[in-house]
Amino acid sequence: MLIMSDVYNPQEVEAKWQTKWQESGLYRQTVDKSKPKHYALTMLPYPSGDLHIGHWYAMTPSDARARFMRMKGYNVLFPMGFDAFGLPAENAAIKRNIHPKKWTFANIERMRGQLRSMGAMFDWEREAVSADPSYYKWTQWFFKKLLEYDLAYRKLSAVDFCPNCNTTLAREQVWGDDRHCERCGTPVIKKDLEQWFFKTTDYAEELLDFSTIDWPERVKVMQTNWIGRSTGANVTFHTEQGDPIEIFTTRPDTLWGATFMVLAPEHPLVDKITAVAQADAVLTYREAAKRLTDIDRETADREKTGVFTGAYAINPVNNARIPIWIADYVLMTYGSGAIMAVPAHDERDFAFATKFGLEIVEVIRQPGRSDEDGPLTEAFVSKTEGTMINSGAFDGTPASEGVATVTAWLEAQGMGEKAVNYRLRDWLISRQRYWGAPIPIVYCPEHGAVPVPDDQLPIMLPDDVEFMPTGESPLRFHEGFLHTTCPECGKPALRETDTMDTFMCSSWYQYRYLSPHDDEHPFDPEEGAYWLPVDQYTGGIEHATMHLIYTRFFTMAMRKMGLVDHSEPMLALYNQGMVLGEDGEKMSKSRGNVVAPDTLVAQYGADTVRTYLMFFAKWDQGGPWNYDGIKGPQRLVQDVWEMAQLAYMPKQVTDEANRALRRKTHQTIRKVTADFENFSFNTAIAAIMELRNAMQAARRSSDVAADVWAEAVDSLLLLLAPVAPHVTEELWAQRGHGYSVHQHSWPMWDEEVAKEESITLVVQINGKVRDRIDVPAGMSDEELKALALASERVVEWLNGRSPHKVIVVKGRLVNIVG
RNA sequence: GGGGCGGUGGCGAAAUGGCAGACGCAGCGGACUUAAAAUCCGCCGGGGUAACCCCCGUGUGGGUUCGACUCCCACCCGCCCUACCA
Numbered sequence: 001m002l003i004m005s006d007v008y009n010p011q012e013v014e015a016k017w018q019t020k021w022q023e024s025g026l027y028r029q030t031v032d033k034s035k036p037k038h039y040a041l042t043m044l045p046y047p048s049g050d051l052h053i054g055h056w057y058a059m060t061p062s063d064a065r066a067r068f069m070r071m072k073g074y075n076v077l078f079p080m081g082f083d084a085f086g087l088p089a090e091n092a093a094i095k096r097n098i099h100p101k102k103w104t105f106a107n108i109e110r111m112r113g114q115l116r117s118m119g120a121m122f123d124w125e126r127e128a129v130s131a132d133p134s135y136y137k138w139t140q141w142f143f144k145k146l147l148e149y150d151l152a153y154r155k156l157s158a159v160d161f162c163p164n165c166n167t168t169l170a171r172e173q174v175w176g177d178d179r180h181c182e183r184c185g186t187p188v189i190k191k192d193l194e195q196w197f198f199k200t201t202d203y204a205e206e207l208l209d210f211s212t213i214d215w216p217e218r219v220k221v222m223q224t225n226w227i228g229r230s231t232g233a234n235v236t237f238h239t240e241q242g243d244p245i246e247i248f249t250t251r252p253d254t255l256w257g258a259t260f261m262v263l264a265p266e267h268p269l270v271d272k273i274t275a276v277a278q279a280d281a282v283l284t285y286r287e288a289a290k291r292l293t294d295i296d297r298e299t300a301d302r303e304k305t306g307v308f309t310g311a312y313a314i315n316p317v318n319n320a321r322i323p324i325w326i327a328d329y330v331l332m333t334y335g336s337g338a339i340m341a342v343p344a345h346d347e348r349d350f351a352f353a354t355k356f357g358l359e360i361v362e363v364i365r366q367p368g369r370s371d372e373d374g375p376l377t378e379a380f381v382s383k384t385e386g387t388m389i390n391s392g393a394f395d396g397t398p399a400s401e402g403v404a405t406v407t408a409w410l411e412a413q414g415m416g417e418k419a420v421n422y423r424l425r426d427w428l429i430s431r432q433r434y435w436g437a438p439i440p441i442v443y444c445p446e447h448g449a450v451p452v453p454d455d456q457l458p459i460m461l462p463d464d465v466e467f468m469p470t471g472e473s474p475l476r477f478h479e480g481f482l483h484t485t486c487p488e489c490g491k492p493a494l495r496e497t498d499t500m501d502t503f504m505c506s507s508w509y510q511y512r513y514l515s516p517h518d519d520e521h522p523f524d525p526e527e528g529a530y531w532l533p534v535d536q537y538t539g540g541i542e543h544a545t546m547h548l549i550y551t552r553f554f555t556m557a558m559r560k561m562g563l564v565d566h567s568e569p570m571l572a573l574y575n576q577g578m579v580l581g582e583d584g585e586k587m588s589k590s591r592g593n594v595v596a597p598d599t600l601v602a603q604y605g606a607d608t609v610r611t612y613l614m615f616f617a618k619w620d621q622g623g624p625w626n627y628d629g630i631k632g633p634q635r636l637v638q639d640v641w642e643m644a645q646l647a648y649m650p651k652q653v654t655d656e657a658n659r660a661l662r663r664k665t666h667q668t669i670r671k672v673t674a675d676f677e678n679f680s681f682n683t684a685i686a687a688i689m690e691l692r693n694a695m696q697a698a699r700r701s702s703d704v705a706a707d708v709w710a711e712a713v714d715s716l717l718l719l720l721a722p723v724a725p726h727v728t729e730e731l732w733a734q735r736g737h738g739y740s741v742h743q744h745s746w747p748m749w750d751e752e753v754a755k756e757e758s759i760t761l762v763v764q765i766n767g768k769v770r771d772r773i774d775v776p777a778g779m780s781d782e783e784l785k786a787l788a789l790a791s792e793r794v795v796e797w798l799n800g801r802s803p804h805k806v807i808v809v810k811g812r813l814v815n816i817v818g
Numbered sequence: 819g820g821g822g823c824g825g826u827g828g829c830g831a832a833a834u835g836g837c838a839g840a841c842g843c844a845g846c847g848g849a850c851u852u853a854a855a856a857u858c859c860g861c862c863g864g865g866g867u868a869a870c871c872c873c874c875g876u877g878u879g880g881g882u883u884c885g886a887c888u889c890c891c892a893c894c895c896g897c898c899c900u901a902c903c904a
Contacts (some may be wrong), residue, residue: 623831
């Protein structure tokens with residue numbers, strides 16, 4: 001064993017223990033049914049090239065929590081891997097002529113080293129890399145399973161397309177308010193393509209149920225909004241010629257106020273119903289709408305546009321003849337792509353009717369409004385206030401009952417039925433990209449889309465490809481890849497050249513960690529039976545409506561496939577905040593405010609960097625980095641180093657000093673334990689600093705016994721072990737304790753020892769502090785009240801009067817109200 | 819427009835409805851040093867007072883309460899998400 005110098009040299013200590021940990025397999029994590037399990041998972045990184053401080057901020061507190069759970073007696077699984085497919089690798093290939101595979105795996109190698117420098121307890125034998133064929137074989141297998149269980153389908157669909165790069169883009173590659181291409185800044189447009197989809201909407205209702213998981217309110221709200229459930233009714237209108245037009249409405253009670261209809265420009269009925277006189281105008285409008293970028297179309301405050309088709313529909317409830325318009329504020333992708341327009345009670349319809357001079361008929365009378373008030377100046381949209389008018393037999397029905405009453409009536413009349421709509425769309429997973437898992441489908445002229453048999457998986461990405469400056473996938477031009485035979489008939493057929501969205505890879509990685517080398521299953525069922533589901537997931541909020549919905553969908557689908565028996569992949573979730581630059585802004589190279597962890601580790605050591613990251617703010621909040629602020633944790637680690645090595649010699653030991661230090665020690669254990677449970681790492685470290693301060697005072701006066709000092713030092717090391725794993729390991733060994741401090745059990749506190757002997761009784765008069773009295777702990781309310789009333793200040797203030805009221809807060813405070 | 823989160827010393831931040839500012843950084847004064855760094859001791863929200871102490875103070879204005887950073891209502895500011903979803 002190396003002899004450590006007296007001077008704390010973090011590089012020396014950290015290198016020594018990282019090697020020792022690896023050699024001894026300290027962090028191997030295997031099934032052990034004698035212990036309760038705890039699956040701790042932190043979101044896996046994309047191998048962009050360098051581990052940045054954000055990775056450290058996401059991973060080191062997670063690691064500390066996992067270490068804490070381990071010391072608490074759990075058998076902890078804490079794996080790590082790489083989400084290794086994706087666009088940046090391909091961009092690097094195009095820009096710098098490096099193969100995406102080479103670029104990606106070189107980055108992974110580099111980042112593995114950087115990850116090791118954190119000293120986290122990752123079990124590297126469980127590492128999973130999504131771009132590795134042994135991984136994407138199973139991604140492809142899952143695609144087939146989804147198809148088999150009727151959760152995948154192919155359809156023609158409009159996708160985001162960058163006209164400059166001549167390629168489609170993933171949703172996440174469309175940036176900013178103006179929805180521009182990530183690479184060239186060109187606004188995206190829509191393009192119709194045959195695409196593969198997963199039926200996330202099959203689980204829309206179940207995805208809204210968070211009752212079995214402990215997730216942050218914020219995420220639940222975001223997912224709920226994203227799924228966007230609305231209830232109402234489907235109602236069938238007919239054109240004058242008798243063509244049915246189905247619409248969805250959340251306000252069937254306003255049917256009598258429907259004075260026109262609007263179809264989405266792409267609606268299939270438009271061609272059929274458009275009158276000859278309007279044909280040119282309709283065609284022009286439809287062409288213009290097609291060319292519009294999403295941003296143009298989706299900007300809410302944009303003035304309404306539309307054209308009349310020349311056709312009329314009959315309102316089924318009152319047989320009114322109403323015009324049919326097309327307008328791009330009606331989306332083909334929601335509901336049926338057609339609406340009944342009720343301008344009196346819908347803001348959008350009101351704006352449209354006002355602009356085009358369409359009739360506005362009030363059918364819900366706002367309380368306090370009368371005919372004398374003239375025409376409506378804005379839509380009245382309340383669902384709860386008002387009374388139905390101009391609605392035939394329903395006149396007088398309160399608006400609050402209107403929806404239910406009218407829906408029941410519509411059903412009885414056969415005009416419509418109760419309906420639920422979701423904003424959630426099916427998940428489009430096709431990507432016209434090379435660097436992703438190929439979709440395992442072959443197109444046969446005779447048999448159509450045929451899944452590739454299991455024994456031919458994985459469909460390997462060919463290495464010998466040439467990248468187009470346009471970004472077009474080289475798979476489309478790779479003869480060897482493209483040409484194959486139909487699994488059904490053996491005749492020549494073509495491979496699907498699209499690859500899968502990388503979110504597909506990351507939707508099931510928590511399962512792959514269980515047996516990353518398993519060639520028989522996506523994951524070993526025995527490992528799964530023990531470890532699943534994930535107990536604690538941690539990661540950034542930015543995945544709230546993407547990854548975190550996809551992975552929930554995936555687990556629900558896996559339940560349908562009979563692969564798992566749980567419905568939720570992650571039982572608890574915690575979102576960390578973000579480390580900002582010193583200027584309080586998001587870190588970016590162009591701002592020059594990037595904090596590089598490698599430099600920090602070289603200067604301060606990983607233990608200090610970890611401690612600072614966990615100390616400077618509550619974890620879910622984050623905040624600006626501060627190079628001066630790290631000095632606090634640096635001093636803490638240094639002080640621990642010195643105190644743990646000190647040959648402590650007691651001088652004038654007193655019982656009182658012994659009790660005081662033991663009390664502080666046990667109080668600190670209690671506090672740090674609670675704080676770790678609650679992810680309140682900053683206050684845990686503050687408490688450890690308080691203990692340090694108390695120990696330094698005791699050391700100066702040397703008035704505590706040697707065993708009391710030793711208990712304080714050992715407790716300090718154990719409490720700090722999850723935060724600063726290297727230095728505590730070294731000191732633990734130096735103090736002659738066994739290997740490893742990380743296998744030692746978490747310290748216990750003794751309530752009796754931790755109990756305060758005296759309290760400061762706060763005496764208030766009318767809520768203002770007027771006196772403080774030191775009293776022994778455990779006095780009764782009556783005794784405290786008597787003491788407070790006897791206080792000189794109170795006697796003086798009362799001046800012989802008796803107080804109106806005296807409030808005693810047990811063991812804390814007396815408030816005298818006069 | 820809708821939703822969410824937040825606003826506390828010079829700075830990062832703490833506070834089950836009960837002493838606001840724990841802990842840390844910076845700063846100031848002192849010790850050590852030829853000197854500096856490091857380290858150690860002390861002070862450290864604002865105002866008043868010789869002092870004991872007093873007054874003010876958690877974005878703003880109200881409210882509930884014996885008592886409000888904390889709960890309720892309205893508003894201002896910042897950040898994030900979402901956005902014509904019928």
